[in-house]
Amino acid sequence: MIALAIVALSVPALLLTLNQQIDGTAYLRDRSLAQMVAANRLTELRLALRQGSGQRLNSNLSGSETLANRDWFWTVSTQNTEVPGFSRIEVQVRGREADDAPALHTIVAFVSLEGEPGA
Numbered sequence: 562m563i564a565l566a567i568v569a570l571s572v573p574a575l576l577l578t579l580n581q582q583i584d585g586t587a588y589l590r591d592r593s594l595a596q597m598v599a600a601n602r603l604t605e606l607r608l609a610l611r612q613g614s615g616q617r618l619n620s621n622l623s624g625s626e627t628l629a630n631r632d633w634f635w636t637v638s639t640q641n642t643e644v645p646g647f648s649r650i651e652v653q654v655r656g657r658e659a660d661d662a663p664a665l666h667t668i669v670a671f672v673s674l675e676g677e678p679g680a
Contacts, residue, residue: 595654595665598626598633602652603670606637610672625658634658646674 622637633654640649649671653664 591656592665594629595633595656598628598635598654599652599666599668601626602635602637603650603668606650607672610674642671647671648674
């Protein structure tokens with residue numbers, strides 16, 4: 562009878578721990594994929610600047626990308642810096658399209674505006 566009581570108390574605790582581990586693993590997977598999306602978007606921006614495609618960094622951009630059979634929603638915001646010819650780029654990636662959804666990953670980079678006066 563005592564052994565049955567011990568088992569009855571320990572099984573729910575083990576199931577709760579297992580459930581927390583599964584949730585944590587899913588969260589880490591999502592963050593890793595969001596990091597890849599942010600890095601991809603930043604690389605695309607840098608390549609567009611290098612090719613001189615006329616893309617301006619003085620605006621905010623948003624869009625979506627599919628990675629690992631899932632849609633990811635990104636926003637890019639840019640700011641001029643005190644250093645002429647450099648801009649600050651912030652890329653945020655969310656798992657949902659809503660603006661109030663928490664960003665799973667944010668990456669910040671400073672880029673040189675090649676081809677711009679003073680660069």
